[in-house]
Amino acid sequence: MSSQIVSLVVNGEPREFIAKPGTTLLAVLRDSLGLTAAKRGCAQGSCGTCTVLVDDRPVTACLIAVETVSGASVRTLEGVAAGGDLDEVQSAFVDNFATQCGFCTAGMIMVAEALLDRDPDPSQEDVAEAISGNVCRCTGYQPIMIAILDAARRRRGESPKPVPASEETVSREEKVSR
Amino acid sequence: MMIQAVHVPESAEAVAVHSARGGQIMGGGTVVMPLVTGGAAPGGELISLRRAGLSGIEVRDGQARIGAAAPLSSVEEHPGLGFLRPAMRSIASPTIRNLATVGGNLFVEQPYGDLAVCLLALGAVCEIAGPGGRREAPVADVLASGVDHGEFVTAVVTALPEPGTWYYHKAMRRRLNSASIVTVASVTRTEDGVVTSTVIALGGVAPRPVRAVSAERLLLGRPLSPEVLTEAGEAARSDAAPFDDAYASAWYRARVLPVHLRRAFTG
Numbered sequence: 001m002s003s004q005i006v007s008l009v010v011n012g013e014p015r016e017f018i019a020k021p022g023t024t025l026l027a028v029l030r031d032s033l034g035l036t037a038a039k040r041g042c043a044q045g046s047c048g049t050c051t052v053l054v055d056d057r058p059v060t061a062c063l064i065a066v067e068t069v070s071g072a073s074v075r076t077l078e079g080v081a082a083g084g085d086l087d088e089v090q091s092a093f094v095d096n097f098a099t100q101c102g103f104c105t106a107g108m109i110m111v112a113e114a115l116l117d118r119d120p121d122p123s124q125e126d127v128a129e130a131i132s133g134n135v136c137r138c139t140g141y142q143p144i145m146i147a148i149l150d151a152a153r154r155r156r157g158e159s160p161k162p163v164p165a166s167e168e169t170v171s172r173e174e175k176v177s178r
Numbered sequence: 179m180m181i182q183a184v185h186v187p188e189s190a191e192a193v194a195v196h197s198a199r200g201g202q203i204m205g206g207g208t209v210v211m212p213l214v215t216g217g218a219a220p221g222g223e224l225i226s227l228r229r230a231g232l233s234g235i236e237v238r239d240g241q242a243r244i245g246a247a248a249p250l251s252s253v254e255e256h257p258g259l260g261f262l263r264p265a266m267r268s269i270a271s272p273t274i275r276n277l278a279t280v281g282g283n284l285f286v287e288q289p290y291g292d293l294a295v296c297l298l299a300l301g302a303v304c305e306i307a308g309p310g311g312r313r314e315a316p317v318a319d320v321l322a323s324g325v326d327h328g329e330f331v332t333a334v335v336t337a338l339p340e341p342g343t344w345y346y347h348k349a350m351r352r353r354l355n356s357a358s359i360v361t362v363a364s365v366t367r368t369e370d371g372v373v374t375s376t377v378i379a380l381g382g383v384a385p386r387p388v389r390a391v392s393a394e395r396l397l398l399g400r401p402l403s404p405e406v407l408t409e410a411g412e413a414a415r416s417d418a419a420p421f422d423d424a425y426a427s428a429w430y431r432a433r434v435l436p437v438h439l440r441r442a443f444t445g
Contacts, residue, residue: 133270
């Protein structure tokens with residue numbers, strides 16, 4: 001069978017594209033639609049850098065043959081900042097130093113978006129489980145978990161207050177200024 | 179092999195047509211798609227079960243019928259399948275559980291397939307469709323010898339365990355998202371402090387999920403005490419055929435099997 005036209009609703013907009021058989025959703029997002037926030041990491045579902053939401057559920061886009069989700073609603077990091085403003089999760093990541101090289105960040109944020117959509121008040125355990133499919137090799141998981149818990153507080157309308165957790169995390173700024 | 183087509187049939191009958199022609203069945207794609215992306219696809223045509231109407235879960239009258247294409251996350255979230263929730267949460271990550279399917283779990287290589295271990299302990303039955311029509315087969319048979327050419331599993335059916343009879347424990351390198359070193363699932367009934375019936379299934383310790391029949395024999399008529407359980411766990415080594423992999427050595431798996439069999443019952 002030759003290539004076929006597939007349609008998706010991506011970040012609220014209907015999109016059509018031509019895909020060869022077995023093309024992954026990740027390849028379509030990056031190569032056909034120019035949405036490069038979702039990263040190509042391991043290409044086997046182990047690292048989570050390609051995580052996007054399909055029908056509101058976080059999934060690894062590298063494991064999805066795009067024909068199998070035709071017509072689905074897909075949300076990527078590009079669809080998170082409404083009108084160009086960072087949302088609560090994104091600003092919490094910035095304020096809590098939860099991104100360093102940035103390669104895992106898009107996946108981490110999409111997982112956090114899905115978690116907070118379902119559970120506005122997750123425990124630290126819930127956050128750890130939610131991001132357990134997302135590998136970070138430089139920032140460290142602690143700042144990321146702190147940022148997601150902080151984002152939850154911001155979404156609930158509480159003041160953005162970074163959790164004073166481990167010494168290391170709290171003193172990072174101080175170390176820099178020393 | 180290059181993929182020539184990905185079929186997304188909208189009924190089990192349509193799946194059967196493509197399957198009879200030699201297409202490769204794909205559940206959530208968590209196993210098949212890495213092969214496709216790596217240029218090692220298991221055939222030129224893939225048949226996705228995603229839209230085939232095989233994702234439903236029905237729980238009634240003490241019995242569960244779980245569609246083969248149901249994602250693991252829907253088992254995890256189903257209010258009638260609460261006893262399986264710890265097992266589901268021990269499998270991969272939530273992101274992967276949103277894709278990986280119940281049927282697919284029967285066909286993954288060890289040390290994956292913890293749900294298959296549970297279904298073996300439960301004595302579940304597979305509903306199978308294929309060119310010769312429909313048939314049923316015990317999960318044990320499907321785990322041992324797969325299905326015939328052109329056949330595919332459409333659902334698994336199991337009785338729900340009576341309260342207090344279900345046991346599950348999985349030893350992993352990490353608390354979350356890690357493959358099995360030893361998985362133990364069991365339906366065990368006791369009366370007056372002694373075991374009256376028991377089925378124990380093991381994962382992580384053989385090329386496929388296996389029954390720990392030696393342990394089962396030893397437990398009958400005896401109490402679930404740490405001593406008896408350790409003895410049963412040692413006996414279970416003769417039911418296992420452990421392997422080396424990146425998670426643990428065969429030696430280690432055999433060494434800790436009795437510990438984890440005991441912990442499945444004593445916590």
